[in-house]
Amino acid sequence: MTYKTRLLIDTILRDSPFAWWEWDVTANRVTFNDLKVTMLGYRVEDFAEKGFEVFTGLLHPDDHKKTMDAMRAVLSGARAIYQVDYRIKDSAGQYRWYMDRGAVLSREGSTVTRLRGLVVDLGDERRHGTDVEALVHLLQRYAEGHDNAIGICSSCKRIRLSKDEWTTVTEELEGILTDALSHGLCPSCIRTLYPDMAEKILARMR
DSSP: OOHHHHHHHHHHHHHSSSEEEEEETTTTEEEEOTHHHHTTTOOGGGTTTOOTHHHHTTBOHHHHHHHHHHHHHHHTTSOSEEEEEEEEEOTTSOEEEEEEEEEEEEEETTEEEEEEEEEEETTTOGGGHHHHHHHHHHHHHHHTTOOSOEEEETTTOEEEOSSSOEEEOOHHHHHHTGGGEEEEOOHHHHHHHOTTTHHHHHHHHO
8 A cells, every 4th residue: 555545544534523443453453533432431541552352342242253253254355344233332331333344454465464444323323324335445445556536426426436336425525535536427327317328338438
């Protein structure tokens, strides 16, 4: 990953409204923004410079195995993206539902050395779900060396995640990604705006 790419990712996450984490797998050290801890009612200093166990120890017993299995699948290379919804205990002792999504940032050979992810409170921020998916796909693309701009449809404002996958994002995220966006039209809007020519245009795009 180039310095320019890493800087862009850091800027996007710094300005985003999400809790984020980064795990140095080799050193087992987790770094995060304050929201990752304060949204659960805890103090940041209680979690600083700790391993992942300080967080997984708060998981609901019924969600612990599936969460660890999801992470092991990424570390082993079986899955490209870490994605799981779980319950975690807040400072009041109550369990709350969160959505956690992450992608590999770096490897040494086939060994994953660093991951980064985003966490969303499913009780309060469900509307941001597609934003998280878009950002995680962005992290994955950059980690794989795809430094090209992010495609966005000028008509419907959906962001292109892959060749055939587009997702709606909030204006807030669109504003954060402004410098990285490349405008065009998605297949659906091409068919709507140019019905007579759509198939010829799409054929050329393929």
